[in-house]
Amino acid sequence: MRAVIRGALAGTFLLTMGGAVSLAWPTQVAGEEAAVMTVGYLGLAPPADRAPVSPLDQELDDEGVQGARLAIEDNNATGQFLGQEFVLVEEILPRDGEIAAGLQELIDQGADWIISGLPRDALLAVLDSAQGEGRVIFNARAPDNDLRGEHCRGNLFHTIPSRRMQADALAQFLAYKRWNRWALVHGRTDEDERLAAAFRESAQRFGARLTGEKQWPHTAMARRAEGGFHAIQREIPVFVQDLLEHDVLVIADETDYFGEYFPYQTRLPRPVAGTQGLTPVAWHRAHESWGGVQLHRRFERLVERSMTPRDFAAWVAVRSLGEAASRTNSVAEEDVLAYMLSEDFALAAYLGLPVSYRSWDQQLRQPILIAGPRMVVSVSPQEGFEHPRTPMDTLGHDEPESPCVL
Amino acid sequence: MIIKFGAPWVVLVALLALPDLALAERVFVSNEKDNTISVIDAEKLEVVETIQVGRRPRSMVLSTNGEWLFVAVGDDEAVDVIDLSTLEVIGSQSSGPDPEVIRVDPHRPYLYISNEDDNIVTVLDYERRSRVTVVPVGVEPEGLAISPDGKWIVNTTETSNMAHFIDLESFDVVHNVLVDARPRHAEFTKDGSEVWVSAEIGATVSVIDMDDFAIKETIHFDVRGVPRETVQAVGVELTSDGRYGFVALGPSNRVAVVDQQTYEVLDYILVGQRVWHLALNQDESRLFTTNGVSGDVTVIDVDSMRAVKSIPVGRFPWGVVVAP
Structure with a gap:
């Protein structure tokens, strides 16, 4: 596996440089052995029985790992000048796969650092396994607040925003709009319950009022049922009619099984926000500011689809390692970790502000995009929300309120 | 009598007036979102002309003969040529994908282009309208600067965080210097002994010594009362x-004033929002800044180090060039 990926990378490099071009790369380190950093990506196959509600959304089986692959390329573009080489090894587990065994497989292939594309429970199993003990793991998938709170640990970093960060980002934008009365509709999954809790906390923090709250009572519907929208058109106005007067309808549907049906079907003419409609996201295809176009283009050239927030989170994790390795001129764990956690660490992530890790829970601090389905509407933190350290720390659990003890 | 003396007077007055008119400097500002170039009269400090160009104009440079202004129009993958006497676009040359920054060789009819999308610097012959060569560099090439002796071109790459030194004889990359995050712009000192490289996310300027291609000084910026992250170093003059x-x-909406000898930051001047690039006029009495978000140009008086005027231009002004 390792050899294959190295070969693939070298091929991509030649392409990037252009076939006809003289390949006289300057090698300051000619003859010297490059210092190698091996990164392992541990993923989980997507559930077979779940598809996005909208036929316009692609079903992806390589989300996350593709971001890591691109970041390895980006790291090597700098690394070749510094005598550093970055190698990716991958393990995508089947749904019923043995997680610790998957991790062991990566370790056997030389992985010193792990990027996790696992949901919460699988990630906790990795952290609690003998193999996971003390090994640095980047959580690039699970948004659960408790992984940053009571389940936090010193070897765990998070490059995917927590639910609370996303909820805060949306709440700030709604506060800016003065849409202060929210009605909340959440799904029946554990994830939806946790996101609904995050919305309640954010509403309280930013002065919004929940005028009503309901649970969508159904499980996933057959998407392709003939005439489905006729039923939806009658059903949703009835479902929301007992919610009190509100400015915005906030949806918590992380598994995407009903929220997409809500825009334009509400009884009152109200915008829909949350997991569908106007969404707080770490990355979006329509985001083109601050050089974002460049990242889209590199990714799409490599993968032939657009970059998702999970791809982006894996990209940021691997780029963080590359940035720390080039600044410290070392691939040693202690040097890289010390730099990543230092005040000097500032990664360019196409979001207008440098991103870095919070010392208290090792969550990436980053601006969050507020996006509609087709365009970016805004970016939070919103102007006017101040913080003694950086306005970005107005998103998510701040140091004094974090239950994390590292 | 009157008529006899009158005519020479008229000629004399005309002679006195002419140089003034002909020599009034003009400031060219590229408006990234409007696909236009604003032309500012440097004396009156107002926009006197707006030129329609290709899509997404950013970097501009004057030709060595002083007759044309080259404009990189990124979304058209071309360089437009503006005739400075008529202020009309007289031609356009294909540039390779996504041209961002362009520079002109002082000795040869060559145009250097950083192709942000393709990790290359393209060398064009603008007389023969042909491509001379392409030089592979790091990821997302941006800033370009030619040493005063014409021997080197420096290219900064935003994602590789490098300053690549390209030998202009062989077109080989000979030195690579790691600088701070997201390097944007490179500028040589007049004597060619140093090149200053700004880093947007790193918020520093690395001063690279041309004798040994090593960083001799890193200039940091710290604007009181402004969030650290919004201090991002871009244009250098x-x-x-x-x-x-x-x-x-x-x-951070500031221009830093640095002592070129001691590298000490002397002052921060408040200008418009998201200040991007800078240009001095010929006698260096005035500095013009493009302010992307507020859509204007700030004029700074160099003697007093004060902003004296802001001039509204188009949307998202990016580059600025002063033509004598």
């Missing part, structure tokens, strides 16, 4: 007398 360096600090 250096006075030819070796006295001052000016650094545009992006969304």
Whole structure:
């Protein structure tokens, strides 16, 4: 596996440089052995029985790992000048796969650092396994607040925003709009319950009022049922009619099984926000500011689809390692970790502000995009929300309120 | 009698008036979102003309003969040529994908282009309208600067965080210097002994010594009362007398004034929003800044180090060039 990926990378490099071009790369380190950093990506196959509600959304089986692959390329573009080489090894587990065994497989292939594309429970199993003990793991998938709170640990970093960060980002934008009365509709999954809790906390923090709250009572519907929208058109106005007067309808549907049906079907003419409609996201295809176009283009050239927030989170994790390795001129764990956690660490992530890790829970601090389905509407933190350290720390659990003890 | 003396007087007056008219400097500003170039009269400090160009104009440079202005129009993958006497676009040359920054060789009819999308620097012959070569560099090439002796071109790559030194004889990359995050712009000192490289996310300027291609100084910026993250170093302009360096600090809305000899930051001047690039006029009495978000140009008086005027231009002004 390792050899294959190295070969693939070298091929991509030649392409990037252009076939006809003289390949006289300057090698300051000619003859010297490059210092190698091996990164392992541990993923989980997507559930077979779940598809996005909208036929316009692609079903992806390589989300996350593709971001890591691109970041390895980006790291090597700098690394070749510094005598550093970055190698990716991958393990995508089947749904019923043995997680610790998957991790062991990566370790056997030389992985010193792990990027996790696992949901919460699988990630906790990795952290609690003998193999996971003390090994640095980047959580690039699970948004659960408790992984940053009571389940936090010193070897765990998070490059995917927590639910609370996303909820805060949306709440700030709604506060800016003065849409202060929210009605909340959440799904029946554990994830939806946790996101609904995050919305309640954010509403309280930013002065919004929940005028009503309901649970969508159904499980996933057959998407392709003939005439489905006729039923939806009658059903949703009835479902929301007992919610009190509100400015915005906030949806918590992380598994995407009903929220997409809500825009334009509400009884009152109200915008829909949350997991569908106007969404707080770490990355979006329509985001083109601050050089974002460049990242889209590199990714799409490599993968032939657009970059998702999970791809982006894996990209940021691997780029963080590359940035720390080039600044410290070392691939040693202690040097890289010390730099990543230092005040000097500032990664360019196409979001207008440098991103870095919070010392208290090792969550990436980053601006969050507020996006509609087709365009970016805004970016939070919103102007006017101040913080003694950086306005970005107005998103998510701040140091004094974090239950994390590292 | 009157008529006899009158005619020479008229000629004399005309002679006195003419140089003034002909020599009034013009400031060219590229408006990234409007696909236009605003032309400012440097005396009156107002926009006198707006030129329609290709899509997404950013970097501009004057031709060596002083007759044309080259404009990189990124979304058209071309370089437009503006005739400075008529202010009309007289031609357009294919540039390779996504041209961002362009520079002109002082000795040869060559145009250097950083192709942000393709990790290359393209060399064009603008007389023969042909491609001379392409030089592979790091990821997302942006800033370009040619040494005063014409021997080197420096290219900064935003994601590789490098300054690549390309030998202009062989077109080989000979030196690579790691600088701070997201390097944007490179500028040589007048004597060619140093090149200053700004880093947007790193918020620093690395001063690279041309004798040994090593960083001899890193200049940091710290604007009181402004969030650290919004201090982002972008455009750099250096006075030819070796006295001052000016650094545009992006969304902190400040221009830093640096002592070119001691590298000490002397002052921060408040300008428009998201200040991007800078240009001095010919006698270096005035500095013009493009302010992307507020859509204007700030005029700074170099003697007093004060902003004296802001001039509204188009949307998202990016580059600025002063033509004598």
